[in-house]
Amino acid sequence: MHIEIDEISKAFGTTAALHPVSLSIPSGALVALLGPSGSGKTTLLRILGGLEFPTSGRVLFDGQDATGLTVQERRAGFVFQSYALFRHMTVFENIAYGLNARPRATRPTKAEIARRVTKLLELIQLPDIGARYPSQLSGGQRQRVALARALAIEPRMLLLDEPFGALDAKVRKELRQGLRDIHDTTGLTTVFVTHDQEEAMELADLVVVMSMGRIEQIGKPADIRARPATAFVKDFITA
Amino acid sequence: MSDATQIRFRAATEESPATRWTLIALAFAGLAILVFAPLIAVFVEALADGAVEALRSLASPDARDAIRLTLTIAAISVPLNAIFGVAAAWFITKFDFRGKAFLITLIDLPFSVSPVVAGLCIVLMFGANSALGGWLVAQGYPIVFAMPGIILATMFVTFPFVARELIPVMIEQGRAEEEAALTLGASGWRVFWTVTLPNIRWALLYGVLLCNARAMGEFGAVAVVSGKIRGETATIPTTIEMLYQEYLSVAAFSLAAVLTLLALLTLLLKTLLELRHADQLAANHRH
Numbered sequence: 001m002h003i004e005i006d007e008i009s010k011a012f013g014t015t016a017a018l019h020p021v022s023l024s025i026p027s028g029a030l031v032a033l034l035g036p037s038g039s040g041k042t043t044l045l046r047i048l049g050g051l052e053f054p055t056s057g058r059v060l061f062d063g064q065d066a067t068g069l070t071v072q073e074r075r076a077g078f079v080f081q082s083y084a085l086f087r088h089m090t091v092f093e094n095i096a097y098g099l100n101a102r103p104r105a106t107r108p109t110k111a112e113i114a115r116r117v118t119k120l121l122e123l124i125q126l127p128d129i130g131a132r133y134p135s136q137l138s139g140g141q142r143q144r145v146a147l148a149r150a151l152a153i154e155p156r157m158l159l160l161d162e163p164f165g166a167l168d169a170k171v172r173k174e175l176r177q178g179l180r181d182i183h184d185t186t187g188l189t190t191v192f193v194t195h196d197q198e199e200a201m202e203l204a205d206l207v208v209v210m211s212m213g214r215i216e217q218i219g220k221p222a223d224i225r226a227r228p229a230t231a232f233v234k235d236f237i238t239a
Numbered sequence: 240m241s242d243a244t245q246i247r248f249r250a251a252t253e254e255s256p257a258t259r260w261t262l263i264a265l266a267f268a269g270l271a272i273l274v275f276a277p278l279i280a281v282f283v284e285a286l287a288d289g290a291v292e293a294l295r296s297l298a299s300p301d302a303r304d305a306i307r308l309t310l311t312i313a314a315i316s317v318p319l320n321a322i323f324g325v326a327a328a329w330f331i332t333k334f335d336f337r338g339k340a341f342l343i344t345l346i347d348l349p350f351s352v353s354p355v356v357a358g359l360c361i362v363l364m365f366g367a368n369s370a371l372g373g374w375l376v377a378q379g380y381p382i383v384f385a386m387p388g389i390i391l392a393t394m395f396v397t398f399p400f401v402a403r404e405l406i407p408v409m410i411e412q413g414r415a416e417e418e419a420a421l422t423l424g425a426s427g428w429r430v431f432w433t434v435t436l437p438n439i440r441w442a443l444l445y446g447v448l449l450c451n452a453r454a455m456g457e458f459g460a461v462a463v464v465s466g467k468i469r470g471e472t473a474t475i476p477t478t479i480e481m482l483y484q485e486y487l488s489v490a491a492f493s494l495a496a497v498l499t500l501l502a503l504l505t506l507l508l509k510t511l512l513e514l515r516h517a518d519q520l521a522a523n524h525r526h
Contacts, residue, residue, distance in 0.1 A: 051418055071421045078422040084415035088437040097433075098423035153423055 001062050001156045001189050002027045003048065008057035010043050017043045018213045020057060025191065025206070027062075030183050032200035033193045035210035036236070041193045042161055044210075048191060049159045050074040061156065077150030077188070079160040083142045085134040091145050092117055092130035098153035120148040123182065140171040147182065158183070160192035164199060176203050197237045201225065209233050281499055284492035296490035297497065304470045305478035306497065312386070312474065313454045316393040320454075321447050324401025329435065331402075332409035333417065346402050349395055357395045358463025361388055384466035389474065392460035397450045404446030405439055412438055444512060452505045456498060 003025040010018040018040045025031050033041035046052040048059065050071035058067045066074065086094050095117045099108055108116065121127050124144040134142055143163060150158060163179065164172045180203060183190045194200050200207050201221040209216040209224065209232075217229040228234035254262075285293045296302060327346060331339060349357065365372040365382035375382055382388045416438065420430040436443075458476040465472040467481060475498050482491035 049422055051422070071418075072424045072426070074422075075424070076422060078419065080415050080419055082415060084419040086416055086420070086434055086437075097420065097425070101420070101423055101425040101429055101433075149419075149423065 002060075003157065003189060003191075004058075004060035004063070005044070005048075006058040006060060008044070008047060008054045008059065010040075010047065010052065011055045016213055018047075018054075021210075021213075021215045023208060023215065023218065025189060027189055028187050029205050030180070030190045030203065031192070031206045031208060032204035033191060033208050033210060034195070034197060034200040034236075035216075036195055038212070039210040040213040041208075041210045043213075045159050045161055045191060045193050048074075048157070049076045049078045051078075075153060075156045077153060077155030077158045079143070079146045079150050079158070079163050081162045081165055083134075083146040083166075085142055085146060085149070087134050089133075090130065091121075091126075091132050091134070091137070094134070094145060095120055095130075095149045095152050097149065116152065117148075120152055123151070123185070124148045124178070138171075139167050140175055143167065143175060144178065147179070151182070151186065155188065158186075158188045158190040160190070162194060163192055164194070164196070172199070179203065201237070209236065211236070278499060281492055281495050284488060285496040287492075288489050292489055293493040293496070296487075296493045299490070301469050301473070301478060302490065302494055305473050305475045305494065308386075308389075308473070309455050309475040309498075312389055312393055313451055316390050316397065316454050317447060317451045320394055320397055320450055321401050321443065323398065324405060324446060324450075325436075325439075325443065327402045328405035328409055328439075329431075331406055333414055343406070346399050349398050354392075354396050354457065354459030355463055358392050358460035361391050361395070361460070361464050365391070383464050384468065384472060386472070388464035389461050389472060392464045393454050393457050396457050396460050397453045400450035400453065401443065401446035404442050404449070408439055408442040409435075441512075445509065448505050448509050452502050455501055 003023075005021060005023040005025075007020040007022055008018060009016065009020045021040075021044065033044060035041045043052060047054050050069060050073070054067065058065055060066060086097065089097070096113050099113045099116065102108075117130065118127070121130060124147060126141060126144060129137065129141065129145075134145070137145065143166075147160075147163075160179075164175060167175065176199065179190075179192075192204075201224075204221065206218065207221055207224055208218050211232050217224055217233045219227075219229075224233065224237060228237060297306075327342075331342060362383050363369060365375065365388060367373055367376050367381070367383070372382060380387070382391065416434050417430050420434045421427075425433065456476060457474075458480070461474055462477050462480070465474065465477060467473050467477045469478070469481070473481065475494055479491050479494045479498070482488075482494065
């Protein structure tokens with residue numbers, strides 16, 4: 001799905017988290033929102049997911065105005081920073097949550113839900129952990145379960161907030177490839193937030209560098225490396 | 240003494256054995272004098288003339304009415320306070336708004352206001368001499384010196400228990416799980432039942448048990464609003480006081496023993512639940 005961000009701004013009280021920013025994300029792209037903390041990248045992601053509403057501006061999904069859509073109507077697969085798995089549910093129940101939450105008319109049968117959950121567990125290469133609780137999983141496993149849970153609702157896009165932030169370096173590298181594979185298999189427009197320039201450069205097709213609520217540069221990783229548009233970008237990507 | 244093997248390493252937070260044993264002994268002495276001895280005294284006094292006499296006094300109509308009234312009051316006020324407590328804690332922890340600190344202070348108010356004052360406030364508000372109270376009496380719904388007043392007083396005094404228990408837990412858990420459920424398409428109501436409530440169930444249970452213990456034992460506020468009419472508005476604690484004033488010590492202490500047993504039952508329930516669900520409690524904290 002093509003995502004168009006049109007002059008979006010966001011203020012919390014008197015502090016501006018986002019100055020009007022515009023961004024066009026082509027369908028099927030894997031995009032990184034890169035910047036230090038306080039740059040507004042997470043706010044922008046949450047606005048896309050419908051968890052925050054912009055102070056001004058519009059969001060368009062495939063050319064349709066989606067600014068007023070509720071979080072449920074967005075159908076955005078969202079992966080949270082600390083994964084926010086439901087701690088009192090098994091992995092299976094976590095992944096099935098979105099399907100069980102559908103209105104009766106469109107809710108799949110129990111058998112169909114079980115089939116889909118099993119398929120998702122295979123996709124994240126953890127076929128045997130359905131009966132476990134989140135507290136019994138490693139950080140990397142939790143991240144993949146969160147991804148499967150987000151994918152279960154057949155989302156129109158995938159939004160990830162610092163998906164590798166809570167992991168150690170080795171697992172981080174493995175899971176980067178995992179996300180790339182899942183993106184390529186599903187073809188979903190994917191936006192992830194990161195403060196790690198290496199991660200953004202290695203994984204994304206398109207990198208959006210942000211600072212202080214503004215977009216500093218949008219470009220392919222190689223272009224940003226070769227021609228940083230501002231002093232901030234130059235500093236940040238060589239840091 | 241200069242032998243290296245003589246050196247004993249002690250953790251930074253560890254105290255010398257003498258200090259430790261003194262502190263432990265002090266704690267036990269305090270407990271024995273302040274808690275165990277009075278508890279035992281209640282049962283000893285109740286059984287002073289034998290178990291038969293104690294049971295006979297409990298079988299008297301006044302005692303039975305008091306027990307029935309107290310259980311009814313608890314059965315009504317505790318669930319209502321559980322609902323209000325959950326609503327207040329939910330509102331305070333999941334939303335940002337002006338005057339939040341003020342609202343939290345307000346919830347704590349019953350802890351700091353004397354129950355007698357609370358009872359007087361209810362009498363002033365709903366008594367027959369007030370406009371509202373007079374109108375309600377005229378409609379045939381008296382509040383003061385009747386069950387509604389006792390329920391109001393009990394609810395006022397026990398209001399903070401559930402909310403106070405829930406607020407720290409809900410602050411610690413944050414909003415991420417609720418947000419995740421919303422992105423997965425769940426309605427707000429569904430999120431509450433399937434995510435919020437299961438996550439707070441143990442804290443809620445603690446709050447409800449504490450609330451219940453206090454609801455059954457409340458004296459001051461209830462004494463003021465109830466008028467202590469025997470067989471009508473006398474609860475267990477107020478009946479105990481009246482019996483004691485009349486030098487009916489076996490009857491007073493038998494009823495006191497019943498109240499104590501109800502409290503111990505509450506504690507026992509709490510401990511049992513902790514033991515049985517220790518793993519789930521731990522899982523809740525580990526994640």
